[in-house]
Amino acid sequence: MRYTDKVAIITGAGSGIGRGIAEFLAEEGAFVLLNDVRAEAAESSKKILAEKGHRSETAIADIGTWEGAQFMVSEAVRHGGRLDLLVNCAARQIIKPVEDLEIEEWDTVLNVNLKGAFVCSKAAFPFLAQQRGAIVNICSVHAQATVSGFASYAASKAGIVAFTRAVAIEFASKGVRVNAVSPGTIDTPLVQAYFESCPDPVRARSEFLKFHPLGRFGSPRDIAEMVAFLGCPQAGFITGTEIVVDGGMTALLFAQ
Numbered sequence: 001m002r003y004t005d006k007v008a009i010i011t012g013a014g015s016g017i018g019r020g021i022a023e024f025l026a027e028e029g030a031f032v033l034l035n036d037v038r039a040e041a042a043e044s045s046k047k048i049l050a051e052k053g054h055r056s057e058t059a060i061a062d063i064g065t066w067e068g069a070q071f072m073v074s075e076a077v078r079h080g081g082r083l084d085l086l087v088n089c090a091a092r093q094i095i096k097p098v099e100d101l102e103i104e105e106w107d108t109v110l111n112v113n114l115k116g117a118f119v120c121s122k123a124a125f126p127f128l129a130q131q132r133g134a135i136v137n138i139c140s141v142h143a144q145a146t147v148s149g150f151a152s153y154a155a156s157k158a159g160i161v162a163f164t165r166a167v168a169i170e171f172a173s174k175g176v177r178v179n180a181v182s183p184g185t186i187d188t189p190l191v192q193a194y195f196e197s198c199p200d201p202v203r204a205r206s207e208f209l210k211f212h213p214l215g216r217f218g219s220p221r222d223i224a225e226m227v228a229f230l231g232c233p234q235a236g237f238i239t240g241t242e243i244v245v246d247g248g249m250t251a252l253l254f255a256q
C-alpha cells in the first residue's frame, strides 16, 4: 500500500477517470477528497468507496474558480490534516467547429480545463510543499494531434502540458513534482457521449477501435496506475514530463 496515511485530492472524481483514480488511490491506502461540480456524482463515488471500506469526503466546487479551488483544498486539509497529492482531472469538452463555437463555450472549456489546473495547483502548493508532495495533471493526446471540432479542448490540453513543465520548474525547489498523464481513448461517459453524437454510434466505436494497436480502449484503471506511480516516491526523479497512456494510438501512422 503506497498511500497509507496520505491525502489526495481528485478533481472531477464524480465520474469516469477521476472516479477510477479515487478508487485506486483509496485501495492503496489514501484518504481521498472527491471534488466534483455535480454533488450527486461526487456522493455516488463516495458511496462506491464506502462500500469497499474506504474513507473519503466530498468537496462540491467549480474548480474553474479561485474560490472553488481554495474551498476544495481547505476541505482536504480539514478532513485529512495534510495534502500529498493533487490530481487535476476535471474537464469539459464541447465538440463544435470554430465557426459555430460560441465565445462563452470557448471560455467554459478553457476555464475548467486550463485555469482549473492553475488555480487548484496554486491553492494546493503551500500544503504540498509541507509534504514534498506531487501534482498530476490529466491532459490528453489531443494536446499533440487532434480532429475537427476539438479546437477549444485541444488548446486547453496543450496548455496544461506547457503549464505542467513551467510549474514543475517553479515548484521543484520545494520538492513538489508536477507531471502530466495524457490518456488516449478511455471508456468513460465523456467518450460514450462522443460516440452517441455520431450518426452510427456502434459503427463509430468499431471504426475507432482500429486506431488502437492493443485492440481495446483504455479503462480508468489504466490511467490510475500511472497516476499512482507518478505520485509516489518511486517516481522521485520524474518531474515536468508528459506520459502518454494510449494503447499505441499515437504511435500508429494509419490503420491497416
Ligand SMILES: NC(=O)c1ccc[n+]([C@@H]2O[C@H](COP(=O)([O-])OP(=O)(O)OC[C@H]3O[C@@H](n4cnc5c(N)ncnc54)[C@H](O)[C@@H]3O)[C@@H](O)[C@H]2O)c1
Pocket (backbone or CB within 6 Å): 011, 012, 013, 014, 015, 016, 017, 018, 035, 036, 037, 038, 041, 061, 062, 063, 064, 088, 089, 090, 091, 092, 112, 138, 139, 140, 141, 182, 183, 184, 185, 186, 187, 188, 189, 190, 191
Ligand atoms: N475519456 C477519455 O477518453 C479521455 C481521453 C483523454 C483525456 N481525458 C481526460 O481525462 C479527464 C477525465 O475524463 P472523463 O472521461 O473521466 O470525463 P467525465 O466527463 O466522465 O468526467 C469529468 C468529471 O469532471 C466534472 N467536472 C466538470 N466540470 C467541473 C468543474 N468546473 N468543477 C469540478 N468538476 C467538474 C464532471 O462533473 C465530471 O464528473 C479529463 O481531464 C479528460 O479531458 C479523457
